[in-house]
Amino acid sequence: MARPDLVLLHPPSVIDFREKALLPGPVSDLIPSTPVFEMYPIGFTTIASHLESKGFEVRIVNIANKMLMSKRFDPERFVKSLDAGMFGIDLHWMPHVQGALELARMAKAHHPDIPVVLGGFSASYYHSELLSKYPQVDFVLRGDSTEVPMEGLLEAAEKGKGLEGVPNLSWRSHGAPKANPLSHVPDTLDDIVIDYGLMVRKVLRYRDLSGNMPYRNWKANPMSIAVAVRGCTHNCSNCAGSCDSFARNFGRKKPAYRSPELLAEDISRAEEYIKGATFVVGDVRQAGKAYADRFLKELKSRKVGNEVVIELFTPAGKDFAQQVAGSVDRFSVQMSPETHDDDVRKAQGKPYTTAGMEKSAEAFLDAGCNRFDLFYMIGLPTQTKESVEGTVKYTRALYERFKDGRLFPFISPLAPFLDPGGNSFEHADALGYRLFASTVEDHIRLATMPTWKYVLNYETRWLSRDAIVDATYSAGLGLNAIKRDMGLISEEAAERVERRTIGAREMMKRIDGVVAHGKATDKDLDELREVASRLSESTVCEKEELDWSEDSIYASIPRMVGALLRRK
Numbered sequence: 001m002a003r004p005d006l007v008l009l010h011p012p013s014v015i016d017f018r019e020k021a022l023l024p025g026p027v028s029d030l031i032p033s034t035p036v037f038e039m040y041p042i043g044f045t046t047i048a049s050h051l052e053s054k055g056f057e058v059r060i061v062n063i064a065n066k067m068l069m070s071k072r073f074d075p076e077r078f079v080k081s082l083d084a085g086m087f088g089i090d091l092h093w094m095p096h097v098q099g100a101l102e103l104a105r106m107a108k109a110h111h112p113d114i115p116v117v118l119g120g121f122s123a124s125y126y127h128s129e130l131l132s133k134y135p136q137v138d139f140v141l142r143g144d145s146t147e148v149p150m151e152g153l154l155e156a157a158e159k160g161k162g163l164e165g166v167p168n169l170s171w172r173s174h175g176a177p178k179a180n181p182l183s184h185v186p187d188t189l190d191d192i193v194i195d196y197g198l199m200v201r202k203v204l205r206y207r208d209l210s211g212n213m214p215y216r217n218w219k220a221n222p223m224s225i226a227v228a229v230r231g232c233t234h235n236c237s238n239c240a241g242s243c244d245s246f247a248r249n250f251g252r253k254k255p256a257y258r259s260p261e262l263l264a265e266d267i268s269r270a271e272e273y274i275k276g277a278t279f280v281v282g283d284v285r286q287a288g289k290a291y292a293d294r295f296l297k298e299l300k301s302r303k304v305g306n307e308v309v310i311e312l313f314t315p316a317g318k319d320f321a322q323q324v325a326g327s328v329d330r331f332s333v334q335m336s337p338e339t340h341d342d343d344v345r346k347a348q349g350k351p352y353t354t355a356g357m358e359k360s361a362e363a364f365l366d367a368g369c370n371r372f373d374l375f376y377m378i379g380l381p382t383q384t385k386e387s388v389e390g391t392v393k394y395t396r397a398l399y400e401r402f403k404d405g406r407l408f409p410f411i412s413p414l415a416p417f418l419d420p421g422g423n424s425f426e427h428a429d430a431l432g433y434r435l436f437a438s439t440v441e442d443h444i445r446l447a448t449m450p451t452w453k454y455v456l457n458y459e460t461r462w463l464s465r466d467a468i469v470d471a472t473y474s475a476g477l478g479l480n481a482i483k484r485d486m487g488l489i490s491e492e493a494a495e496r497v498e499r500r501t502i503g504a505r506e507m508m509k510r511i512d513g514v515v516a517h518g519k520a521t522d523k524d525l526d527e528l529r530e531v532a533s534r535l536s537e538s539t540v541c542e543k544e545e546l547d548w549s550e551d552s553i554y555a556s557i558p559r560m561v562g563a564l565l566r567r568k
């Protein structure tokens with residue numbers, strides 16, 4: 001087999017997560033990944049599709065998922081066995097900081113002549129420190145659109161051309177970090193290729209299913225993603241994907257949209273390969289009513305059978321809900337009011353009211369959505385313990401109002417890290433945050449702490465780290481009891497969540513004790529590791545509560561084969 005020009009590696013959050021007694025906590029309860037954050041960025045597929053259209057061969061290896069799926073899988077031995085023109089590692093999400101740099105270290109140790117490039121939001125933000133302090137990193141490609149710059153970098157490396165001309169590239173010139181201008185910031189997403197068949201072809205070519213799966217549970221709950229936008233018109237204070245952060249860190253002054261026609265086409269093409277929900281990233285109303293109208297008209301004409309999951313960044317009324325219902329067979333909605341309290345929501349940068357959210361829920365439930373998910377968060381500016389308790393109480397009232405079991409509120413902490421680059425991180429003091437980490441090095445130190453309390457890179461003026469942990473477990477138990485009382489989850493499921501949450505709380509106390517007394521014995525650690533691993537998957541809710549469909553990957557096999565044959 002020819003050596004790939006680029007091998008893209010997705011790290012686990014912490015490379016030795018299998019050996020350490022970690023209590024990562026409910027950091028990933030609301031997403032498909034486990035706390036190892038094994039989901040690779042959608043950008044892996046757009047980079048690979050773009051490069052392949054230019055004649056390069058790209059391999060994707062989800063190291064995190066391979067480690068989760070086989071205890072015997074040894075990342076170092078595997079990296080040693082690889083051959084490539086270049087290694088690419090994502091440091092998109094900051095929680096991967098230790099894992100990404102450890103993978104880079106392994107790649108460099110075994111292949112000193114193969115360049116290592118990092119990319120993603122966090123790598124972009126920390127490019128200078130990465131190149132100054134981590135010799136295993138040769139390059140950082142900055143920004144939210146690196147498909148074309150990556151092509152330029154591969155060409156420059158293969159042909160021995162100079163690196164000055166590669167847009168968005170940070171590199172070392174005579175040993176010192178140098179940053180080329182962040183000049184490739186396309187104003188539309190229409191040139192992006194999202195090839196939903198890529199993963200299937202790569203599985204067959206490299207005979208590697210676990211290395212290509214987006215996340216561990218994907219076989220049971222396959223989901224696809226369609227990206228409407230890079231950038232955002234909103235300015236939520238904690239978010240590194242906000243309007244201010246995009247401008248400050250990724251050179252983007254305004255969002256880039258996928259045209260409504262191409263977006264609808266993406267959703268329809270996803271269905272050729274995958275029988276499962278398609279999650280549309282970005283509120284389709286962000287680009288204006290005309291955009292949303294065109295998108296829904298296009299979607300209708302394509303008669304999509306897969307469930308389509310849309311996001312609402314602001315409340316929506318009956319007309320829009322009916323319009324969505326008229327365009328697809330099955331749909332669900334996600335909204336993140338973060339809190340029941342309008343003042344706290346305003347401080348977080350979301351100036352809409354709970355009444356507006358309720359109207360949206362009513363409109364979409366009336367229009368026939370499969371489910372309406374509501375995400376609440378702990379760790380917001382001005383949010384107190386009492387306010388979190390208020391959110392849980394409010395949830396009961398909501399359930400009582402919308403009784404039919406299609407409304408799903410979730411609550412989780414802002415964890416493990418406050419986003420570097422977001423407004424709360426940049427203006428921590430002014431917005432009431434106290435940071436425990438600001439550099440890459442600081443975050444690596446936190447990432448390997450024994451429990452999620454010590455991993456948190458912040459606390460707020462209103463909630464200390466201890467209070468965030470306490471409020472989280474109490475809110476989790478409160479919400480679980482409400483769901484049980486309302487018959488939304490079975491008695492057994494409620495009991496499981498309760499046992500795990502109480503267990504995790506106890507475990508936290510035991511580890512706190514060990515940390516407070518300084519040294520733990522090996523016996524202590526072995527015992528803690530055993531219990532911790534059983535408590536560490538989901539904590540305050542069950543992963544299945546997030547599943548959009550009952551489809552499994554096996555239901556998708558005939559359509560994958562059919563689609564591949566049609567495209568030959």
Ligand code: B12
Nearest residue numbers: 033037039041042043088089090093094119120145146241
């Ligand atoms: C969609 C989304 C998700 C999806 C992920 C979909 C996916 N597989 O990519 C879901 C909902 C699962 C998710 C989960 C999480 N997310 Co999120 N997410 C977003 C969101 C809304 C949009 C991201 C997006 O548009 N991506 C498209 C573009 C920009 O990225 P991309 O195509 O994947 O990659 C391009 C570049 O980033 C770069 N790149 C990326 N990787 C690499 C690697 C190499 C080698 C190179 C060269 C380039 C490169 O090139 C790519 C192609 O041009 C942003 C907010 C925002 N407005 O941006 C938050 C955001 C990225 N998420 C964030 C966070 C914190 C998380 C979680 C950690 C939250 C949690 N605790 O559960 C998890 C991590 C999940 C995991 N890995 O398992 C933060 C990241 C902040 C930070 N610096 O760490 C953001 C900024 C905001 C937020 N708080 O939600 N997320």
Ligand code: SF4
Nearest residue numbers: 232234236239241242
């Ligand atoms: S959290 Fe707010 S700023 Fe961030 S992507 Fe969502 S709407 Fe935009």
